[in-house]
Amino acid sequence: MIDASLAIDGAVAGPAAAPASARRRFRWDLLLLIAPLLLVTAVVFDVPLLNTAYWAVSDAKSGALTTRHFQEFLESNAYMRIIWRTLFVSLEVTLVTILLGYPLAYWTTKLRPRLRMIVLALVVMTFWVSILVRTYAWIVILGNAGLVNRSLHWLGITSKPVEFLYNELGIVIGMTNVLLPFLVLPLYAAMLRVDQRLLQVAETLGASRLRIFWQVFFPLTVPTLAASSILVFILSLGFYITPAVLGGGKVPLIANMMDLLINRFARWEIAAVVSVVLMAITLTLYAVYQRLREKYQ
Amino acid sequence: MKKHLGNLSLFCAATLFACSGPLAAQEKVLHIMDSGGEYADALDKCIHEPLLKEKGIKVVQETPGGYAKMTAQAKSGVITNVATDGATGDMFRLSAEDLAEPIDWARVGGDAMFDEAKNKFGFGASYYSTIMAWRSDAKAPANFAEFFDTEKFPGKRALPDYPEFVLAFAAMGGGMSVEDAAKGVDLDLAFKTLEKIKGDTIWWQSGAQPAQLLKDNEAQYAIAWSGRVLGQEGVSATYNQGMLDISWWVVAKGISDEQKDLLYPWLEYQTKAEAQKCLLDYLPYPGPSPELEKIVTPEVLKTFPTSAENKKVQWLINGQWWYDNAKEVEKRWNDFKLLQ
Amino acid sequence: MTNVRFSSVSKSYGPVQAIGEVSLSVASGEFTTILGPSGSGKTTMLSLIAGIAQPTSGRIELGDREITYVPAAQRNIGLVFQSYALFPHMSIFDNVAFPLRIRKLSAAEVRDRVTDALRLVRLEGFEQRRPHQLSGGQQQRVALARAIVFKPDILLLDEPLAALDRKLREEVRSEIRALQRSLGITTIMVTHDQEEALSLSDHVVLLSGGRVEQIGTPSEIYHRPATRFAAGFLGLANLIDGTLQDGGIVQTSDGERIPGAASDRTPGSTVCAMIRPEDIRTHPDQGFLQGNVRDVVFLGEIRRYTVELDSGRMINANGSGGGAMREGERVALSWDPASVWLLPECAAEQGGH
Numbered sequence: 001m002i003d004a005s006l007a008i009d010g011a012v013a014g015p016a017a018a019p020a021s022a023r024r025r026f027r028w029d030l031l032l033l034i035a036p037l038l039l040v041t042a043v044v045f046d047v048p049l050l051n052t053a054y055w056a057v058s059d060a061k062s063g064a065l066t067t068r069h070f071q072e073f074l075e076s077n078a079y080m081r082i083i084w085r086t087l088f089v090s091l092e093v094t095l096v097t098i099l100l101g102y103p104l105a106y107w108t109t110k111l112r113p114r115l116r117m118i119v120l121a122l123v124v125m126t127f128w129v130s131i132l133v134r135t136y137a138w139i140v141i142l143g144n145a146g147l148v149n150r151s152l153h154w155l156g157i158t159s160k161p162v163e164f165l166y167n168e169l170g171i172v173i174g175m176t177n178v179l180l181p182f183l184v185l186p187l188y189a190a191m192l193r194v195d196q197r198l199l200q201v202a203e204t205l206g207a208s209r210l211r212i213f214w215q216v217f218f219p220l221t222v223p224t225l226a227a228s229s230i231l232v233f234i235l236s237l238g239f240y241i242t243p244a245v246l247g248g249g250k251v252p253l254i255a256n257m258m259d260l261l262i263n264r265f266a267r268w269e270i271a272a273v274v275s276v277v278l279m280a281i282t283l284t285l286y287a288v289y290q291r292l293r294e295k296y297q
Numbered sequence: 298m299k300k301h302l303g304n305l306s307l308f309c310a311a312t313l314f315a316c317s318g319p320l321a322a323q324e325k326v327l328h329i330m331d332s333g334g335e336y337a338d339a340l341d342k343c344i345h346e347p348l349l350k351e352k353g354i355k356v357v358q359e360t361p362g363g364y365a366k367m368t369a370q371a372k373s374g375v376i377t378n379v380a381t382d383g384a385t386g387d388m389f390r391l392s393a394e395d396l397a398e399p400i401d402w403a404r405v406g407g408d409a410m411f412d413e414a415k416n417k418f419g420f421g422a423s424y425y426s427t428i429m430a431w432r433s434d435a436k437a438p439a440n441f442a443e444f445f446d447t448e449k450f451p452g453k454r455a456l457p458d459y460p461e462f463v464l465a466f467a468a469m470g471g472g473m474s475v476e477d478a479a480k481g482v483d484l485d486l487a488f489k490t491l492e493k494i495k496g497d498t499i500w501w502q503s504g505a506q507p508a509q510l511l512k513d514n515e516a517q518y519a520i521a522w523s524g525r526v527l528g529q530e531g532v533s534a535t536y537n538q539g540m541l542d543i544s545w546w547v548v549a550k551g552i553s554d555e556q557k558d559l560l561y562p563w564l565e566y567q568t569k570a571e572a573q574k575c576l577l578d579y580l581p582y583p584g585p586s587p588e589l590e591k592i593v594t595p596e597v598l599k600t601f602p603t604s605a606e607n608k609k610v611q612w613l614i615n616g617q618w619w620y621d622n623a624k625e626v627e628k629r630w631n632d633f634k635l636l637q
Numbered sequence: 638m639t640n641v642r643f644s645s646v647s648k649s650y651g652p653v654q655a656i657g658e659v660s661l662s663v664a665s666g667e668f669t670t671i672l673g674p675s676g677s678g679k680t681t682m683l684s685l686i687a688g689i690a691q692p693t694s695g696r697i698e699l700g701d702r703e704i705t706y707v708p709a710a711q712r713n714i715g716l717v718f719q720s721y722a723l724f725p726h727m728s729i730f731d732n733v734a735f736p737l738r739i740r741k742l743s744a745a746e747v748r749d750r751v752t753d754a755l756r757l758v759r760l761e762g763f764e765q766r767r768p769h770q771l772s773g774g775q776q777q778r779v780a781l782a783r784a785i786v787f788k789p790d791i792l793l794l795d796e797p798l799a800a801l802d803r804k805l806r807e808e809v810r811s812e813i814r815a816l817q818r819s820l821g822i823t824t825i826m827v828t829h830d831q832e833e834a835l836s837l838s839d840h841v842v843l844l845s846g847g848r849v850e851q852i853g854t855p856s857e858i859y860h861r862p863a864t865r866f867a868a869g870f871l872g873l874a875n876l877i878d879g880t881l882q883d884g885g886i887v888q889t890s891d892g893e894r895i896p897g898a899a900s901d902r903t904p905g906s907t908v909c910a911m912i913r914p915e916d917i918r919t920h921p922d923q924g925f926l927q928g929n930v931r932d933v934v935f936l937g938e939i940r941r942y943t944v945e946l947d948s949g950r951m952i953n954a955n956g957s958g959g960g961a962m963r964e965g966e967r968v969a970l971s972w973d974p975a976s977v978w979l980l981p982e983c984a985a986e987q988g989g990h
Binding site for chain 1: 361363364365366368369458495498499500501502513514515627631632634635636
Binding site for chain 1: 687688689708709710711712713714715716718720722724725726735736739740783784787793
């Protein structure tokens with residue numbers, strides 16, 4: 001039946017298709033309507049970006065094009081190391097977010113409707129708290145004299161405070177906390193969309209709960225999981241506040257390095273190179289993200 | 298109809314652009330930039346509010362200031378901020394790169410100031426020191442050699458994330474004498490020390506951080522600016538081997554005459570001993586007036602970096618050396634910080 | 638081979654009772670249909686047999702096992718949903734192999750059985766395709782293959798022909814029948830379509846409002862319905878109330894005399910008589926009842942006439958072959974008295990819509 005109706009549709013659309021596309025006029029009136037906004041966007045957003053890219057390849061004084069800055073960047077130990085470290089930390093954060101976020105989303109779908117709303121509201125509410133306030137709050141919680149250490153000490157589990165802060169651990173905790181909703185919310189929606197019939201039929205075919213989860217449910221959530229993970233990864237790359245505050249100056253990431261280059265040493269050309277590199281990485285990942293989304297939705 | 302819609306939207310956009318342009322400066326506003334925080338609050342209360350009342354000049358502060366922003370401003374061609382605060386090293390750099398406007402001291406007038414605070418390119422606004430501090434319940438170090446000895450003095454160090462405020466001390470920690478360090482820093486020695494204790498270091502960027510870190514027991518020792526650690530509960534500090542410096546106002550080169558008309562009254566007001574005394578309520582950084590010592594209590598005088606007993610155990614930073622070696626310092630600092 | 642038995646099974650979802658006190662028996666190897674309109678509880682029955690839901694009370698037995706509360710995974714039944722429920726992320730081969738791999742068969746045996754199953758449903762060569770690449774009918778065949786490949790005790794079908802068009806429906810219908818016969822597997826189908834039920838089943842369980850209206854062979858239910866609901870649900874029925882006279886004649890309140898079969902009911906009692914449209918013959922002037930043709934519906938094989946009798950009653954009658962009548966024409970109706978069926982109860986319709 002589906003085949004037949006498709007065939008009929010095709011037959012009708014066939015001859016008419018060719019002239020229709022040729023007949024599509026360019027909508028000048030629409031262009032005019034959005035022209036002001038396009039102009040503002042171009043001037044405020046695109047031109048500065050292009051300008052930054054220009055700085056990356058031009059000599060500061062003469063304006064001539066040069067690859068000197070890129071060379072300096074690639075040859076330097078420090079800059080490349082920061083890039084790698086940022087990629088690595090972002091990967092860590094993404095993994096931790098997945099390990100925490102997937103079970104959280106799954107558990108939420110199993111709750112009664114009212115509890116579900118409460119949990120979702122709690123997750124969304126974190127967006128309302130300023131990221132700066134949240135990051136500093138971690139100091140109160142994780143510091144040597146903070147809640148966690150004091151509780152551990154009181155419970156007798158530790159004798160010395162555990163160093164949660166001013167190192168990579170603190171940064172990962174802080175960043176995961178901020179990025180968790182970006183994973184949990186889409187996953188929650190995707191999990192709800194899984195056809196319950198598939199799970200039921202798998203059960204009648206004899207599958208255990210574990211098998212149903214790993215072979216039927218989980219694979220169906222993987223596209224959303226992958227897309228959201230890439231989003232979390234991209235966002236981690238650009239983090240500034242959390243590494244600055246919770247890293248104690250010992251775990252500089254790309255954004256912190258840019259801070260040094262721009263605000264302290266005024267090496268704008270190198271900062272421009274780093275910007276271009278970061279943008280290239282991000283755009284590539286974003287393209288992958290879009291492909292994944294389109295493919296599975 | 299659609300055509301009219303298009304024209305209408307173009308008109309609206311054009312109007313929007315016109316309206317959003319900067320309003321013609323009707324009132325007298327002086328734009329400056331500085332490091333903000335409590336310092337900005339102090340300036341507002343003690344200098345800017347009275348100035349507005351007396352002369353009708355409004356002062357708008359922007360944070361942060363510094364060498365990089367002055368450069369950026371000059372590069373863009375639009376001098377928005379008339380002056381910035383900066384350490385001696387910054388003043389040297391700015392003047393050497395022709396980014397600083399010479400100050401017409403005759404025009405400043407006002408009350409007397411210490412001579413050393415009247416530089417061709419800078420108005421010495423306050424004295425401050427960078428000194429060593431520690432938690433009162435930690436073992437007290439006598440000098441910087443001990444400060445950087447993490448075996449005999451175990452604990453974390455909170456260090457300033459600024460090369461000019463830490464490298465000299467690190468060199469002393471590596472064995473350099475105070476006199477030599479004051480003239481010029483042995484960078485190899487300095488970075489060797491920092492490398493040795495890097496696992497125990499926490500870097501701070503904001504002036505209020507080191508005291509907080511000490512209080513939270515995140516760090517047990519710190520190098521901090523004097524005003525932030527003196528008089529703090531649970532924190533001990535000493536001026537011994539401390540680095541004395543002046544915080545300057547540096548004026549941007551190429552300001553207009555209108556801006557100059559706003560600048561000089563502002564500078565003049567800051568020469569008053571009363572205004573400087575007011576600032577002391579917020580941050581214990583004394584101003585350049587010789588009268589200041591006479592109008593404060595002896596307890597407060599003890600905290601001055603410039604009091605006789607404190608001055609004699611400290612050393613003055615050599616701005617010239619820092620300017621000459623700026624590039625190398627930057628490169629080595631970069632490599633060190635980014636390679637941790 | 639296994640049979641299925643329901644003993645006084647009830648199922649309520651909160652305050653709503655989906656089925657109440659249902660008892661039935663499905664013989665081993667037979668094709669049984671649970672037939673009913675929407676809301677009759679047939680989907681609930683399916684869920685209870687499959688193990689997706691548990692009854693509120695009663696017993697369910699499969700063969701000699703009681704499976705009332707046994708988890709679905711241990712019941713060894715094959716289920717085909719109306720939406721087929723093929724795993725979209727797996728190939729056809731993996732879909733069909735799924736139940737076999739659970740039972741830990743060797744790779745070689747898995748391959749053999751999957752190939753056999755696909756051949757049975759005439760889909761050899763489709764192993765590496767994905768469900769979304771197949772048409773609806775093909776997907777259904779894969780779902781069937783998957784449901785029988787592990788040799789379950791019973792096969793459950795949920796409205797298998799509903800999504801197919803007329804032509805395909807006839808094909809699939811005979812395929813399902815052939816498959817069931819060749820495998821000899823006890824099969825229970827759930828549907829609202831009486832044509833599906835009558836054409837495929839050995840037995841039909843008619844449900845309405847969560848209760849059993851009638852159980853019997855298709856012929857029994859069709860020709861000798863137990864209730865008004867049953868009579869009306871399985872096809873068009875002309876229902877005439879009246880009083881039974883001697884010789885099987887039913888006399889209506891309008892004075893019509895309906896010749897019927899001899900019956901052992903007491904004369905004078907109230908009866909409901911049923912005559913199917915296809916049992917009524919039309920003739921321009923010779924017949925038991927006279928009337929005018931009010932409506933003609935052309936159905937291809939037959940023509941259905943709605944006739945308004947002189948008494949005002951409306952009767953449906955089929956006409957076939959030549960001699961088509963037109964609206965407004967005068968017509969006389971006659972029938973073989975033996976084809977008149979007296980309903981066991983004359984009560985008004987219970988439940989249903």
